[in-house]
Amino acid sequence: MISAFFIFNQKGEVLISRLYRTDFKRSIADVFRIQVVSNSDVRSPIITLGSTSFFHVRVNNLYVVAVTKTNANAALVFEFCYRFISIAKAYFGKIDEESVKNNFVVIYELIDEINDFGYPQNSEIDTLKSYITTESVVSTAIAAEESSKITSQATGATSWRRGDVKYKKNEAFVDVVETVNLSMSAKGTILRAEVDGHIQMRAYLSGSPECKFGLNDKLVIDKNERGAGGDAVELDDCRFHQCVRLNEFDSSRTISFVPPDGEFELMRYRSTSNVKLPLRIISTVNEIGTTQVSYVITIKANFNNKLSATSVVLRIPTPLNTTNVDCKVASGKAKYVPAENVVVWKIPRIQGGQECTFNATADLTSTTVRQVWARPPIDVDFQVLMFTASGLIVRFLKVFEKSNYHSIKWVRYLTKASGSYQIRF
Amino acid sequence: MSIRGPRKGENYELSVDLNSEYRDKRKDAIKRVIASMTVGKDVSGLFPDVLKNMQTEDLEQKKLVYLYLMNYAKTQPELVILAVNTFVKDTEDPNPLVRALAIRTMGCLRAEKIIDYLCDPLQRCLKDDNPYVRKTAALCVAKLYDLKPELVIDNGFLEQLHEMVSDSNPMVVANTVAALTDIHNTAIAAQISPSSSDPAIFNITSTILNKLLIALNECSEWGRVAILNALSRYVAQDEKESEHISERVVPQFQHINGSVVLAAMKVVMIHIRGVRREELVKQLIRKMAPPLVTLLSSPPEVQWVALRNINLLLQKRSDLLSNEMRVFFCKYNDPLYVKIEKLDIMVRLASDNNVDALLSELKEYASEVDVDFVRKSIKAIGQTAVKIDAAAERCVNVLLELIDTRVSYVVQEAVVVMKDIFRKYPSTYEGVIPTLCANLEELDEPEAKASLIWIIGEYADKIDNADELLGIFVDTYIEESYQVQLQTLTAVVKLFLKKPDSSQGIVQRVLNTATKDCDSPDVRDRAYIYWRLLSTDPAAAKAVVLAHRPPISIPRTTVSPALLEELLGEISNLASVYHKPPETFIGQGRVSADSVQRKGSDTSDDRFSAQKALQTVVAGQQAENLLDFDDNMTVEGQPSGLAATQVLPSTPAAANLLSGTSTNPLDDLVSIFGGASVSNGMSGNAFGTNGLGGLSSPTTLAPSSGFNNLVASSPAPPQQQQQEDLLGLF
DSSP: OOOEEEEEOTTOOEEEEEESSSSOOTTHHHHHIIIIITOSOOOOSEEEETTEEEEEEEETTEEEEEEESSOOBHHHHHHHHHHHHHHHHHHHSSOSHHHHHHTHHHHHHHHHHSEETTEEOOOOHHHHHHHSOSSOOBOOHHHHHHHHHHHHHHHSTTTTOOTTOOOSSEEEEEEEEEEEEEEEOTTSOEEEEEEEEEEEEEEEOOSOOEEEEEEOSSEESSGGGOOSOTTOEEOSEEEEOTTBOHHHHHHHOOEEEOOOSEEEEEEEEEEOSSOOOSEEEEEEEEEETTTEEEEEEEEEEOSOTTSEEEEEEEEEEOOTTEEEEEEEESSSEEEEEGGGTEEEEEEEEEETTOEEEEEEEEEEOOOSSOOOOOOOOEEEEEEEETOOSSOOOEEEEEEEOTTOOOEEEEEEEEEEESSOEEEOO | OOOOOOSSHHHHHHHHHHTOSSHHHHHHHHHHHHHHHHTTOOOGGGHHHHHTTOSOSBHHHHHHHHHHHHHHTTTOHHHHHHHHHHHHHHTTOSSHHHHHHHHHHHHHOOOHHHHHHHHHHHHHHHTOSSHHHHHHHHHHHHHHHHHOHHHHHHTTHHHHHHHHTTOSSHHHHHHHHHHHHHHHHHHHHHOSSOOTTOTTOOOOOHHHHHHHHHHHTTSOHHHHHHHHHHHHHOOOSSHHHHHHHHHHHGGGGGBSSHHHHHHHHHHHHHHGGGOOOHHHHHHHHHHHHHHHHHGGGSOHHHHHHHHHHHHHHHHHOTTTTTTOGGGGOOOTTSOHHHHHHHHHHHHHHOOTTTHHHHHHHHHHHTTSSOHHHHHHHHHHHHHHHHHOGGGHHHHHHHHHHHHHTOOHHHHHHHHHHHHHHHHHSTTTOGGGHHHHHHTGGGOOSHHHHHHHHHHHHHTTTTOTTHHHHHHHHHHTGGGSOHHHHHHHHHHHHHHHHHSTTTTHHHHHHHHHHHHHTOOOHHHHHHHHHHHHHHHHOHHHHHHHHTOOOOOOOOOSOSSOHHHHHHHHTTTTBHHHHHTSOGGGTSGGGOOOHHHHHHHHHHSSOHHHHHHHHHHHHHHHHHHHHSOOOSSOSGGGGOOHHHHHHHHHHHOHHHHHHHHHOTTSHHHHHHHHHHHHHHHHTSOHHHHHHHHHHTTTOOOOOOOOOHHHHHHHHTTOOSHHHHHHHHHHHO
């Protein structure tokens, strides 16, 4: 049970403070400031002092903090903090000190609504937006009727959807976004390759549409149900938005649901087999004596040449005592960033099958204490449109509605990496 | 009617604006009041002015006024009465949002006077047509119980809640379950001896069970957690029911919210105990693995909670994730707490098949920058060596490579780890001793020094210049830490017993220094014992000091089996994150010995419950030492040592338990030494315990009273651990 909820800025000033239960005084916030904000060596997201536990999440220099005195459900508390963050993002576009200060009234309304006596309540963004708005709601007879609808929606079996949605043009957009996590050893063996997939949906459909969603024909969802052939797409695990009927999925593997109105995350999945790595990195990094390091790094686009990788950024670490780096690149731009001890090599676009090479020498100053260079991995960020590393594709999205209207569906695929595609050298 | 502040300053301006004739100005002023309240300024003086703005059509303004009321109702109870009418009126408003808001806020006003006015509206709201109002009212009953339990019982609210478990709306069911559980917990905490006849006790019957299972699939994510929690408390009647519950809960593993997944795991782990069909158990366990791995792609904090729980689950079901070690490989930018947890799990999952991949990872980690993480990685190499016999040689080679880097902390940690490898595989890797000894000068940490000295002592007959090497430490004996002193003493005696001719001088020297100039009673006592042994019966000395000792092994569990079972029932709760029973960190951190004993009597296995109880008491004491900031901050500077000793007289049961657990070999040992040293006129307790802390116990204890230390080190749960400690004693 969450007894109190706070937001602090980086200096430890309280921006939002709400006590849900009475086992604390407001001064509990000072304890957090002393113990966490002004402590440079915090090594755990939960801190228990006496019988009081502080859960904190950092986001853009803010601390989102939940406090409890009980043996609370830790996963729930953190999920709640993150849910608050995503609600704030949906409401204000971003969450930082400025947006919290400017919108504190709405934030108080929100945290009052999504938590009662320490128990999280309905926190579906779409529903919340219908009755917690930035304009003031006036309580009149008409509003009362409207509110009845809202409340029955907030508590109903499809709490995520209003019944009276109407669109002239019925459309549904499906975005399959895959994030590739890779760690590759210096010898080029794959230590870990994993696809973290999200299926994001934007549904602009009238009424209460019943949707059925179909993925690849050769799709293995449970590893132990193998037998679909070697080239099948295997998902290790998948998880669904609360609108998906989990029982039906469990028994017959069909994904059926009544979607919320607007944008939501339909499904999240994970795949570790047959991961197609879109970019291959070959690196040779040699320390020449104690004064120089030479780099030869080749990046190769490993996909159909009709497609292209965009916003490719390589971060190539340099030793801490680097004075200057001399880079030669055929495509893109490379620049040494001393503050981060990396060379940033940006390539706006690489066509499928293309290869780019980076040559550089880093000059080092001599240091009194010879420190071993930890050689952090090379990190690659990129985006490839219309490509999925897992091989997953959307076969169909069927929409059934009483009025039998025609609906248009769009599907997009994107494979990307940011901060998780790492190659050691 | 109220005392007005001076006619200037911020509060005065606000008060003027709150009484303004313009609506916008008033609303703006309320916002400013709330802003001041947030940053901790006292705006309670504005109570009457704010109150005037309560009656309004504007919902937002109403909410703001309510927010203010909730904050100051406690300090201004006589003024809150003025608000009651508006509240009661609002609970009859045609707008359900307003009704719910009013009942929600009334429950949060912690003023005695308003409570009496709450009952009628609450009665009404519990029967409201609108489910949104009903679900809010359900929680309000829990609020009321928290404040004045008799009111809830007298007004029959509890019966009403029990009826509401069968509500047609799943959200109402979920909140009702949450409220009943909350009341249940409050009642248990308040009572000395919980009796099942208390109406506040929420017993889950099989009728309720079926309702919960139906509501589970329909309610919101948070509601599912509340229902799953209730399901985990249900005691299944027979095997069939256990199977039924497990099967109904399994689909929740696919939920997008990590807390639902973990709550479902908890239910399955509890009810799987009742399942005897081997095939079904296997199937359930198999279904748990993928969702657990998926939790690793959550935000780092959730990941950490998941990892701590995976660690527990692996202690129970070591086959759970046997093929998944790679997913636990650390990413370079993982937060440290995640990395350290992953390391631990990787070692747990290590097997003959994956040990090569593991070792190359660990070697990689050992070259990172964070000292803590590097040390833990090296430790993990040692644990792998001890765990997997076939890989020991490869581990030793990796360690040698690391020693070659000559980075100080890497070398020191590697030496400590090598000692464990020697203890597991005696006389196998003597070839590396010269390399270790070559780094003698680089060691400056006591644990590393002590480890190397132990190795030299153990292999004194095979190291030609052992007397020279030990001589270095004997020369600086007085300056060394106790840990090093104890090891030097033992090592020199070992050397003497192995090579009596060449080391007569050094043993004399060390015994002299240790008995005459040393201020630690432990060191002195041990020196006396050795001295007497050597002078009266050298053969006995040989039998004791050079006795064969069983090789160490990695304990499969880090907590006692009884505690593990308890913690598995706490999955995803704080207790499971800390791997400690909840009594140790909640309830003001003060664990009464009575409650501990009561708890102990519940469990069937006496031995473990006694150990667990001790552990609880100790942890409770430690928790007490932390600052207690309930009411004010003055206690902050309390010295921990003092606090710890003060607790002792109040927990005599700790002493009783300690002397009562004669099954614990450690206690026998302690009493032997206690007796031995009494004849010498020394402090017996202190001797026994600090000896334990000597070589192998990784916990560094503050040097407070001897008895206290004894309590702190004895409840180390597994038998194996105690044997290790025994080794360190000699």
